Amino acid sequence: MDSPDDRLRGLSCGADAYLTKPIDSRELLLILARLRDREQARQAELAKLAPMAIPSTDAILGDNGLNEAEPPPSTPTGWTLCGASGLLRAPNGTARRISSNERALLMILGQAQGETMSAQTLAQAMNFGDGASHRHRIEVIISRLHRNVEQSTGMHLPLMSVRGSGYCVRDLLLAP
Incomplete structure (x- = not known):
């Protein structure tokens, strides 16, 4: 389940990342940071678009x-x-x-x-x-x-x- 084809298929289906064991903790931290940054950017964009505050x-x-x-x-x-x-x-x-x-x-x-x-x-x-x-x-x-x-x-x-x-x-x- 960790062939390049499996990884590509997982990513093409919408996965943000496709991790296999053993997991490199540095890679996991970078992926989590990327997801956090994307969510923060999305929230900032929503705040700009909405005249009223969107509650968390x-x-x-x-x-x-x-x-x-x-x-x-x-x-x-x-x-x-x-x-x-x-x-x-x-x-x-x-x-x-x-x-x-x-x-x-x-x-x-x-x-x-x-x-x-x-x-x-x-x-x-x-x-x-x-x-x-x-x-x-x-x-x-x-x-x-x-x-x-x-x-x-x-x-x-x-x-x-x-x-x-x-x-x-x-x-x-x-x-x-």
Whole structure:
């Protein structure tokens, strides 16, 4: 599992790094520093774009991922996804910050406005490719998203599987 082809495949699937044993601690430290710097640059860029301050994850979510502060209001009958921060707000007012892959998936489905999209189309739109393993990756993202959102908000995300066709999302407002 540490051949150049394996490493290249892992990196092409979106990994920030592909480490194999034994791990050189200097390499690990450089990778972690790069990730930290990238996140700090992203936060600085978001601060420039947003006229209001975007609260940190800790200000919105507690250690258990549940809402502990008052989030911005959501739509009365639907869900709201802030594309810039990745904050998903449920109709009951609770909020959860979602991963970049979850955000990209919901943005794509939200822009389709209730239309069904196949797993293959979603995988291609997310630059995963079109193989069976990439379609499985979509299924894993959706499964984790459902589980995590329901645990943290107490509500079922209206992201539905359409038998034999794909996936669609209803009642999702996309905010900048």
